[in-house]
Each structure stands twice: as C-alpha cells, then as structure tokens.
Amino acid sequence: DSGVTQTPKHLITATGQRVTLRCSPRSGDLSVYWYQQSLDQGLQFLIQYYNGEERAKGNILERFSAQQFPDLHSELNLSSLELGDSALYFCASSVEGLADSYEQYFGPGTRLTVT
Amino acid sequence: AQSVAQPEDQVNVAEGNPLTVKCTYSVSGNPYLFWYVQYPNRGLQFLLKYITGDNLVKGSYGFEAEFNKSQTSFHLKKPSALVSDSALYFCAVRDIYNTDKLIFGTGTRLQVFP
Numbered sequence: 001d002s003g004v005t006q007t008p009k010h011l012i013t014a015t016g017q018r019v020t021l022r023c024s025p026r027s028g029d030l031s032v033y034w035y036q037q038s039l040d041q042g043l044q045f046l047i048q049y050y051n052g053e054e055r056a057k058g059n060i061l062e063r064f065s066a067q068q069f070p071d072l073h074s075e076l077n078l079s080s081l082e083l084g085d086s087a088l089y090f091c092a093s094s095v096e097g098l099a100d101s102y103e104q105y106f107g108p109g110t111r112l113t114v115t
Numbered sequence: 116a117q118s119v120a121q122p123e124d125q126v127n128v129a130e131g132n133p134l135t136v137k138c139t140y141s142v143s144g145n146p147y148l149f150w151y152v153q154y155p156n157r158g159l160q161f162l163l164k165y166i167t168g169d170n171l172v173k174g175s176y177g178f179e180a181e182f183n184k185s186q187t188s189f190h191l192k193k194p195s196a197l198v199s200d201s202a203l204y205f206c207a208v209r210d211i212y213n214t215d216k217l218i219f220g221t222g223t224r225l226q227v228f229p
Contacts, residue, residue, distance in 0.1 A: 002158065031215060043205065043219040056216055090158060094215060102147050102166060102209055104217060106158040 003027065004107035006091050012113045018079040021110045025072055025093030031055070032074040033094075033104060034066055038087040049074055081114045088112075117142045119189075119206045121220035128196045129228050136191040136223045138206030147209035148189045149217065150180055154202045162204075165189060176200070196227045 003026035013019055025032050034046040036059075045058035049068035060066075063081075068074040078085060088111050092104035118141045128134045140146050147166055151159040163174025170182045180191045191204060203222050210216040 002160070004158075033216070035217075042221050045216045045218070048216060058216060092159075092217075102215065103149060103161045103164050104215070105161060106151070108158040 002105040002107065004091060004093050004105050006089075006107035006110050008110060009108065010111050010113070012115065013081060014115055015081055015083060017081050017114075018077065019081065019112065021076040021078070021089055021091075021112075023074045023076070023091030023093075023107055025074070025091075026105055029093035029095050029105075030072065031094045032068055032072070033092045034060075034074070034076050035090045035092065035106075036087045037090060037109070041087075043090075046076070078112070083114050086112055086114045117208050117210050117212070117218055119148075119208045119218060119220040121204075121206055121223045123223050124221075125224045125226060127226045127228065130198050131195050134193050134196040134200070134225065134227070136204050136206075136225060138189045138191065138220060140187050140189060140206075140208050142208055142211075144211060146189075147211070148180075148182065149207040149209070150174065150178070150189075150191050151205045151207060151219075152202050153205065153222075159205065162191070196225075198227050198229050201225055201227045 005024045007022045030051045033048045037043045046060040047066050048056040066076045088109045090109045091107045094104045120139050149164045150162040165182045173179045206220040207217040
C-alpha cells in the first residue's frame with residue numbers, strides 16, 4: 001500500500017458527460033501528479049500541483065482541469081467526455097525538498113470507461 | 116528532450132533463472148532513473164532508483180539495477196526469477212526541465228514460467 005488513495009475505483013459514464021476523480025496524497029507529501037495510462041499512449045503526465053499551486057502541465061486537454069485543496073487532496077475534472085478518454089488515471093505524490101527523495105508513489109488508479 | 120526506451124515488449128524467463136529487463140536513457144545532464152512495477156489492476160509500485168553513487172542499485176523484492184553511463188543504460192535485474200514477478204515493468208526518468216515529472220518507457224511485460 002503506497003499510502004496514496006484514489007476514488008472511485010471504476011467509473012462508467014456516457015460521452016459528453018463530466019466526471020471528477022479524487023486523490024489523497026501520502027501524509028506529508030505536498031506534490032500531487034496526475035497521469036493517464038492508455039493502450040495507445042502509454043503512461044502520460046497530465047499535470048502537477050505543489051501545495052495548492054499548479055506547477056507543471058503536460059499533455060492535458062483543455063476539457064480537463066485539476067485543483068489541489070488546502071488539505072492537499074486533489075481532484076481531476078474531465079468534461080465533455082469522448083470515447084478516447086477511456087483510460088486508467090493515476091495520481092501520484094512525492095515529498096520535495098529532501099535529498100534523494102525523488103520517487104513518486106502511485107495510487108491504485110481510477111479506471112474510466114466512456115460509452 | 117529527456118526520454119527512456121524499453122526495447123523489449125515482453126521478456127520470458129523460467130522460474131529460478133536470472134532475469135534482465137532492459138532500459139536505455141537519453142538525458143541532458145545527470146539522469147535520475149527509476150523502475151516501477153505494475154501488477155494487473157493495480158497501481159505502479161516503486162522498485163528502485165538511481166540518483167548518484169554506486170552504479171549497482173538494490174531495490175524491493177530482490178531486484179537490482181545497474182547504471183551504465185557509457186552505454187546510457189539502466190537495466191533491471193534479479194538473480195532468480197519467481198512466478199510472482201510476472202508483471203509489467205516501467206523504466207522512468209525524472210524530467211529536470213519540467214519539475215518532477217516522470218517520463219516513462221513503454222513498459223516490458225515479464226512472464227516467468229514455472
């Protein structure tokens with residue numbers, strides 16, 4: 001158990017809908033990252049938050065947005081869903097500022113199926 | 116641009132035999148390299164990392180990795196494979212130009228046969 005939690009585990013929804021994925025980082029971790037894993041694109045970085053502020057953006061669509069709250073949990077919002085958005089979405093967290101602590105710890109993921 | 120490559124989609128090995136899962140990297144400056152494992156319907160589990168120091172890095176579950184600067188490689192190894200090691204393995208590099216973002220390889224499926 002990595003200490004990173006994600007809800008829900010599975011999500012099935014229709015095209016055009018909007019969903020929210022939730023992530024709670026490990027205790028003490030200030031950074032949260034979102035990744036998308038799909039068969040054709042592999043593991044792709046979406047976005048990073050650090051202590052409530054957006055820090056880096058990757059291949060994140062404009063239909064997608066995220067935020068990190070004062071208690072450090074994060075939410076990834078996906079709107080106007082398309083069939084191609086079906087994927088496994090991972091959240092990861094890490095400690096920053098400590099030497100040699102560069103690894104990220106991943107949650108179990110949310111499997112999104114768009115029908 | 117920083118990248119890693121995993122040249123093998125699948126590696127098959129008999130239980131008890133040594134295993135190697137290959138990874139090569141392309142980075143500017145010193146590489147921060149990682150190995151993760153993904154079991155079916157599970158998240159990625161951190162195995163080990165190379166930041167600096169000894170070229171042979173030891174990690175979880177008996178895995179180790181050898182950093183080779185001249186060959187720009189970071190191969191994952193285990194002296195004696197177990198059937199339970201069967202999983203998807205990812206090599207990753209920290210993107211130093213984009214904070215802590217990890218750039219992953221395409222993954223290698225390890226199949227250990229009894």
